[in-house]
Amino acid sequence: MGRRGSETEQTGNIGETAVTLEFQQLQWHVAPNPAGEVGTDLLLQARDARRFDLGAIVGAQVKSGPSFFDTPESDDAGDVVGWWFRDPNGEYLKYWRDHTVPHIVVLHDASEKKSYWVHVTAERIKSTGKGAKILVPKASVVDAEHADELFKVATVGRVGPRWEGSAWDEGGSILSPDQLRYALLTPRLIAPHPNRPVDELRPDQAIALLVKMRLHELDPTPLHKKKGAVPDLAECRTSKAWRWQFYAALHDVLIEEKGREALEALIETASKPHESAAAAVFACAMRVESQDPLAGLALVDRVLTEDKCDPIDHDWLLLHKSRCLVELGELEEARRLAFEVQRLRTIAPQDPTAMAIAGSGADIIFTAGKWSSDLSQVITGRDTLAAWWRGQEVAWGLQNHFDDHFNAWAQGSTPTGDAGDDTWLKLRTASLLASTAADHSSWRHTSGLRAQHILTFTAGDQDDIIGALTLLRRVGDSKTLKKACHRLLQSGPAAAVRAAASLVNLEAASTTSIRADLQLIADAADVLETETADVHARWILSTLADVAKFKMRFKPNFYATNMLLETLRVLVQVVSPTVRRELIDTVLALPPQTNKSTAHDWANVVAQIPDDAWTDDDRRAIFERRSSVDVDSAEHPDAPENPDVPDSRDAPDLRNVFDRVLADRDQQNREALEARIREGDLGALRAFGDIRDLDQTTVQKLLENLSAQLDQQIEELQGLESPGHEDFFATSTDHEGYVAGTLVMINAWHPSAACWAPIVRLLSLDCPFADHLRNPLKKLRQVSRRLPPEIADTLIEPLRLLMLNGVRNQYFFGIEDVRGEAAAALVAIRPSAISDQELWDLMTADTSEQRQAAVRLIAARGVSQGCDTLWAMSRDSDPWVRAAIANQVAVAASQADTDDRFLPLLMRLLSSEGTLVARLVAVDLKRLARSDNADKLAEVLRDNISSEVRRAVASYDRAITA
DSSP states (O other): OOOOHHHHHHHEEEEEEEHHHHHHHHHHHEEOOOOOSSOEEEEEEEEETTTOOEEEEEEEEEOOOOGGSSEEEEETTSEEEEEEEETSSSHHHHHHHOSSOOEEEEETTTTTEEEEEEEETTEEEESSSSSSSEETTOOOOOSSHHHHHHHHHOOOOOOOOOTTOOOOOOTTSSHHHHHHHHHOOGGTTOOTTTSSSSSOOOHHHHHHHHHTOGGGGGOSOOSOTTTTTTTHHHHHHHSSSSSHHHHHHHHHHIIOOOHHHHHHHHHHHHHSHHHHHHHHHHHHHHHHTOOOOHHHHHHHHHHHHHHSHHHHHHHHHHHHHHHHHHTOHHHHHHHHHHGGGGGHHOOOTTHHHHHHHHHHHHHHHHHHTTOOOOOOHHHHOOOHHHHHHHHHHHHHHHHHEEEEEEHHHHHHHHOOTTSSSSHHHHHHHOOOHHTTTOOOHHHHHHHHHHHHHHHBBSOOHHHHHHHHHHHHTTTHHHHHHHHHHHHHHHHOHHHHHHHHTTTOGGGGGGGTTTTHHHHHHHHHHOOOHHHHHHHHHHHHHHHHHHHHHHHHOOSSSOHHHHHHHHHHHHHHSSSSSHHHHHHHHHHHHHOOOOSHHHHHHHHHHHHHHHGGGGGOOOOOOOOHHHHHHHHHHSSSSTTTTOOSSSOOOHHHHHHHHHHHHHHHHHHHHHHHHHHHHTTTHHHHHHHHGGGGGGGGGHHHHHHHHHHHHHHHHHHHHHHHSSSSSSHHSSSOTTTTOHHHHHHHHHHHHHHGGGGOHHHHHHOOOOSSOOOGHHHHHHHHHHHGSSSSSHHHHHHHHHHHHHHHHHHEEEETTTEOOOOOHHHHHHHOOOOSSSSSSHHHHHHTOOHHHHHHHHHHHHHHHHHHHHHHHHHHHTTTHHHHHHHHHHHHHHHHHHHHHHHHTTHHHHHHHHSSSSHHHHHHHHGGGGGOOHHHHHHHHHHHTOOOOHHHHHHHHHHHHHHHHH
């Protein structure tokens, strides 16, 4: 007779079978617990979505049947939030809580075909007195939506080994499939100790030494090395061992800067997935470093598509894909991939390379999320051993840098170095470790430090300088790049700036580089070749036609239109007539620029277009543009005040610059501008052009307006008792000194109506600020010869006091120092007012402006008498002082053909590889009287690298012809 089975046993079997199927659908492996189990039904082995076993087990106790759903827990609204699983004696819950393997309780609801689970932890267990209970949440279902939560349960409690202070064991404890990843990310754990002799290197050890830039240990020539200890590169390239081929390819790319194709070919020839991953990651990193993320993306995608790598290598590839996507502007997908690699924190906490990968991913989550992520999590995520070891490389490199500086200082010499000294090697190691870890932020930082080291230590090698500028551009350090270009253009070699700018390809710009790309073009504009300037200008014009596309591609953190137009502005004078014509056509086709900021930027561009580039047809088009918007404005006279009626006119700055173009040929327009000037419109004054042409009525009204404005500013400045920047900006003070400078110029050219009293009061004012004085002081120097003697007398004392005391220490703004400008103005107006002692003080002053004033004073007293002094001062380290000397000597040389000391001094100064000296000489070239020396000077400057200088020579030639 048959035996009837237990209903409870059948229900339990159904539950276990259903739960088994549900976990198998999650790609997990499920094994029934062997006979004799005392509280665990199933052993669940966690696997990822790619079916890689993660070596993590979860114990599961399955309960099935309606009785387990009889005691639901509800919230205040009466909705069920879960069910209590009760353990009458508390023995099972204690057993599961204390087990070495994490456990879950699963309640299977056969009617709903759902299983609910809870991780048994001490915090979740509630005492019932004699027994215990635990709430199984209704929200926790065994399904794909909750796979990540189950995955965390499987890996809970994993603790990695302590690597801090670890001794070198030459990678002996690291298994072969991991060795290449360790060599590229944490070479400290693979490379032999520097003091430990090695009979023969393994390929991964050689790679680790290479990454750490311990190049002297890889040199096979020293006699003390045993034969075979160091690999021969020629043999490595043809070796049958793939890893030796990989080492040789890395060496060629990193040290010889060639062989990229051979490196990338190794991705295909690798026989093992971890080898393909290492080759693809390194090749991708090199592509990103050379500003080609699209090619890098293709390399890692090639390996990812095969889907053979283990979880850590797979996520390593995903991270580099994420980095490439960031560079290509695909921020959402990049961030999603960076989130994926965070699973390494739970599945491989014992692996420092996995933690490095997860840490870099945390940084991408933060940066690609536009600062929307939790900063504390990012900091915690990036705080890895790999990052710490990388930081040591930076610290050692900077220590070498400072030691070299100190030793040079102690010897009274200038520190020198090259792109291969100890500092460079350490910083290259740091940037390489960051790059292979796809830690883009750290790569940018460490690479920027390396570029700065090259620029400050270089012995003048132009290739090194070009490389450093290119590196700064690629890492997007636009501020440092601007400073470096400024210095090189002034003092040289300016040709290095031109060469570095010629390498810019805006079509291939990345999200990291785009701002620095534009910055370098703008900084180098004066020395660009016309063909290069044309390419960049056309790209900018095309981009301005669809700025939205630019923003979508680069996700800029700067005002795109402003940056593009500012770059275009400095290119205008350099481009060919053909491209300038294209620019004019673009300007004439612009819709009304009602946005004040954009109109201002376009006005700056238009202002750079030479007057002779505008045709009569262009002027008619501008006139029609102005007339059409004036008619439209007449139909809506309340438009500026009524926000419901749009203003279709160009904003004032652009209207003013158009007026200036028209005023050059249109008397009616000039009369209209004068009417606006009489109303106090300073924009119209800028558009008018030559202020000498203003009629007396306009001059009188203008002087009244300017004087009234300056009186108000003086009154407000008198109320400032301390240098508080908030108070300063709260005033209507003209911080640039434009009003005062304009008043000086109008007074000088229209002396019969002049009003000098406000200028004297402004210069005599005891004020905690000084920068607003720069412009009027500069204008006073320029018009010094037009000042009536009685006015000059009133200016001497305030200028003298400013020369001696015109320095202000600001808490917020730093030091404002106009002593040099005041001295220059005083020299121009009354050189005899400065004593010999004061001249000597100026010659040895700390600021360049004061020493330049000394040069002008020496020249004012007679260049011939002071030529020896100028020869001595021409060794000044500041290029502006040398340029000031050249300017004064050039003027004197053109007037004294018989003094044979002038030209040698001038030619030596003009031998500078920078452009500043030549530009300051060229400033006065077209005003020089015709002489043999002036002709010689023009000939020397004719082929100068600076387009500004070449234009000045062209003006000189035209003046001679005329």
